Amino acid sequence: MSVQMKSILVTGATRGVGEALTLNFAKKGHVVYALARTRNQLNSLVEECGSEKVIPFEVDVSKKEQVEEAIAAIQRDYGVPDVLINNAGVVENISFAEQSIEMIERIVDVNLKGALYVTRCVVPGMIARGSGRIINVSSVAGTRGIPGQATYCASKFGMNGFAETLAQELLAKGILVTTICPGGIDTPLWDPDKNPYPGDKARIMKPQEIVDLIEYLLDQPKGTLHKKIVMFPTNEWH
Numbered sequence: 012m013s014v015q016m017k018s019i020l021v022t023g024a025t026r027g028v029g030e031a032l033t034l035n036f037a038k039k040g041h042v043v044y045a046l047a048r049t050r051n052q053l054n055s056l057v058e059e060c061g062s063e064k065v066i067p068f069e070v071d072v073s074k075k076e077q078v079e080e081a082i083a084a085i086q087r088d089y090g091v092p093d094v095l096i097n098n099a100g101v102v103e104n105i106s107f108a109e110q111s112i113e114m115i116e117r118i119v120d121v122n123l124k125g126a127l128y129v130t131r132c133v134v135p136g137m138i139a140r141g142s143g144r145i146i147n148v149s150s151v152a153g154t155r156g157i158p159g160q161a162t163y164c165a166s167k168f169g170m171n172g173f174a175e176t177l178a179q180e181l182l183a184k185g186i187l188v189t190t191i192c193p194g195g196i197d198t199p200l201w202d203p204d205k206n207p208y209p210g211d212k213a214r215i216m217k218p219q220e221i222v223d224l225i226e227y228l229l230d231q232p233k234g235t236l237h238k239k240i241v242m243f244p245t246n247e248w249h
């Protein structure tokens with residue numbers, strides 16, 4: 012990665028892990044197609060990194076027309092991205108019996124269907140080119156049940172099942188699919204009022220740890236597939 016510049020599509024680019032990924036890669040000279048809903052935060056990324064390094068797209072990944080339109084524009088104007096990072100996600104911490112149908116729909120639509128839509132739009136171009144990397148930011152909630160996160164777990168188990176199949180389908184086509192299942196990361200996802208981190212905040216992982224891992228993965232030669240990585244702070248167990 013340090014020598015060869017890449018084009019990297021990041022969903023959920025405006026906060027937390029996605030923001031850290033965008034700033035890291037853009038500041039190292041790569042081009043980042045940054046997708047998220049919040050225009051002013053997308054603009055801040057462009058101001059900080061330069062309009063040639065961060066190309067912003069105001070997109071709700073749960074809206075398939077918006078996804079199709081943005082990715083068609085990326086591929087028409089810039090080409091098929093070298094790397095896709097499916098990172099956009101939402102969480103609610105509330106028992107399933109209390110989750111509204113709207114809440115259930117939103118979590119599945121963003122975390123699972125959003126990743127499927129974006130990947131479906133990017134994959135044919137990667138196949139035609141014969142290369143690409145897809146990184147899915149899943150969760151430890153995709154590896155085990157967590158009370159209060161039934162729908163979130165369903166969305167992340169879904170993502171892991173999707174990724175498991177996709178990795179097999181695409182391996183022979185020169186495309187590597189890796190899924191990362193992190194535990195607690197210090198991001199705005201942990202809202203002190205609505206969704207406080209249940210453990211010791213002093214020991215939670217930093218977004219940069221996920222960035223460093225993804226950078227490492229993208230730096231590796233294509234002879235080895237890192238299929239699924241489960242990682243969590245040592246004050247958690249999954």
Ligand SMILES: NC(=O)c1ccc[n+]([C@@H]2O[C@H](COP(=O)([O-])OP(=O)(O)OC[C@H]3O[C@@H](n4cnc5c(N)ncnc54)[C@H](OP(=O)(O)O)[C@@H]3O)[C@@H](O)[C@H]2O)c1
Pocket residue numbers: 022023024025026027028029030046047048049052070071072073098099100101102121148149150151192193194195196197198199200201
């Ligand atoms: N933080 C953790 O402890 C943790 C642990 C394990 C896994 N994860 C996963 O890591 C990923 C990143 O989470 P984070 O902690 O960085 O969360 P975050 O700080 O809350 O950021 C979430 C990002 O997703 C974007 N997003 C939300 N809904 C979207 C939509 N409908 N369309 C497009 N973008 C949308 C948000 O941007 P806009 O609001 O501007 O759209 C924001 O940039 C998620 O998939 C999450 O499930 C997080």
